[in-house]
Amino acid sequence: SSELTQPPSVSVAPGQTARITCGGDNIGRRTVHWYQQRAGQAPVLVVYDDTDRPSGIPDRFSGSNSGNTATLTISGVEAGDEADYYCQVWDGDRFVFGPGTTVTAL
Amino acid sequence: DVQLLESGGGLVQPGGSLRLSCSASGFTFDNYAVTWVRQAPGKGLEWVSTINNSGGARLYTDSVKGRFSVSRDNPKSTLYLQMNSLRADDTGVYYCAKGGRLMALAGSGFDSWGQGVLVTVSS
Helix, strand or coil: CCCCECCCEEEECCCCCEEEEEECCCHHHCCEEEEEECCCCCCEEEEECCCECCCCCCCCEEEEEECCEEEEEECCCCHHHCEEEEEEEECCCCEEECCCEEEEEC | CCEEEEECCEEECCCCCEEEEEEEECCCHHHCCEEEEEECCCCCEEEEEEECCCCCCEEECHHHCCCEEEEEEHHHCEEEEEECCCCHHHCEEEEEEEECCCCCCCCCCEEEECCCEEEEECC
8 A cells, every 4th residue: 555755844935946755665656646735725736647737737847756756846936836735646446645745935 | 617516515413414416517527537535624635435437436445434425427417425424533625526537547636626515523
């Protein structure tokens, strides 16, 4: 079974790059999806299938996945990117979310 | 545009029942799996249940097995979650979400979400 780990929080100055990690045993063998949840709102898919972006998601959002770590990278962080971010995988008979990471633009 | 609209939440006593509904529009409902995800107050996202496009496959997280039942009415483009024997730890916002891959139980994430409905289990 997959247990996923994420850092509780990431702080970055506006305009800089935020990297949010999602750890799991051999997670590189699984497909990872990422969601953004702004305060009081429903989640939004920002990266799917490790590296793909849904239409309407800026190319500042990118994903990678290898070994035991998947990473969501937000380039040129803006105030509007402040949110909770969750990774998610399919574990064969269940879906698993990571605990979430709060991104703060300092 | 894809729209998902949940309803049926509210306050219920421990041991009680509720039925949530999720009305879908803007896509061919019977081509996609749909999922319930919940979020306890101040906590993270938790997967609850998924049903495939035909209704023939249903999955549940361990904590709701035997108490919750997911179903769908494809002609009505509606997803349901029957929740019985409710407990305090079932409290939270329940979201319905559309699967991202055509005719697949999993894959490509959950690409559209409703705004959620609040379920409060308390005496």
